[in-house]
Amino acid sequence: MPDRLAPNPSGSQAGPSRTHLALRFISGKYQGGEFPIDDGQDIIIGRSSDLDMVLVEEMVSRRHAHIKMRGGVISIEDLGSTNGTFVNGEKVQKAQLKEGDRVLIGTSILKVVALGGDDGSVRQNLESVAVRRVTARQRGGQWEPNEAPRMTGNLEEIPLPDLLQLFGTSRKNGVLVLRTEAHIGRIYLKEGRIHFAVIEDQSRLPPLKSMYRMLTWKFGLFELDPPEVKTFEKPLDITAQEVLMEGFRQQDEMAVLMPKLPSLESRLTLRTPLEAPLHELEPKHLDVLQQALNSPSFEALLDRTALTDLEIAEVVSSLIKRGYLAAGSR
Secondary structure, eight states: OOOOOSOOGGGSOSSOOBOOEEEEEEESTTTTOEEEEOTTOEEEEESSTTSSEEOOSTTSOSSOEEEEEETTEEEEEEOSOSSOEEETTEEESEEEEOTTOEEEETTEEEEEEEOOSBHHHHOOOHHHHHHHHHHHHHHTTOOOTTOOOOEEEETTTSOHHHHHHHHHHTTOOEEEEEEOSSOEEEEEEETTEEEEEEEGGGTTSOHHHHHHHHTTOOSSEEEEEOOOOOOOSSOOOBOHHHHHHHHHHHHHHHHHHGGGSOOTTOEEEEOSSOSSOGGGSOHHHHHHHHHHHTSSSHHHHHHHSSSOHHHHHHHHHHHHHTTSEEEEOO
């Protein structure tokens, strides 16, 4: 039986009605579909074909969640589902929703958005959205009948920090693939914890450094692929919260340092005449100095060392201030 994703006709009023809020699918099988919410409306979500919003996938229970709107206030209640209902990364039994909130049910992420116009102009048929996706995959020869639906979306809609919090709370397993115009990154998740991270064209970077780099990516696409059986020489075992706290700290401190640093394209050269003896340098500073002189640019230096970008930036700033390095053209 096909998915049915519009309210029962018997429960709707004749003629168009003004819709102010809607649930927009920003990830999952029904990505691109919208489901307007009217005041006084009840929406039962689940796999059962007789419900208001039918999401056909294994991670969704037959009766999964109940969303209702009363007096302009939207609330959601989990109906004892097996895999839970999540609002902004937190597992909930009951919660109120407001514009901008994100709800995770199965592999679908729904965002509460404001809309205008009548139901006919704003409601997208979610059944046709799902059918188009299935048909496209079949046509491309990639369809596997037993494959679970994958979670996909846009980093502008769901930033990486939000994704990591969602997957951490819901204890997801899989490979989170991030695609930007310049890079492809992969984050390996085990029970919601970060097991490894790699940027494909910068595969020599340590996994944690790769992780911090990816946190700065604001634009691109993501996809949660099934888990891969892989063994890593130096795996991580760290929570999303730990990565985010340290990553945000590094971003804040880098923002302060950037005006004092050379451009990424600049080549770092030895200051002449040298204002301070080399033997006064600490081992870490001497090592960065040597690597800086052997690197074609400041950007290349950032990619060549195991230190985090912030650590390298701090050392380079110190070497410039103390008269050891100068920034020249590339």
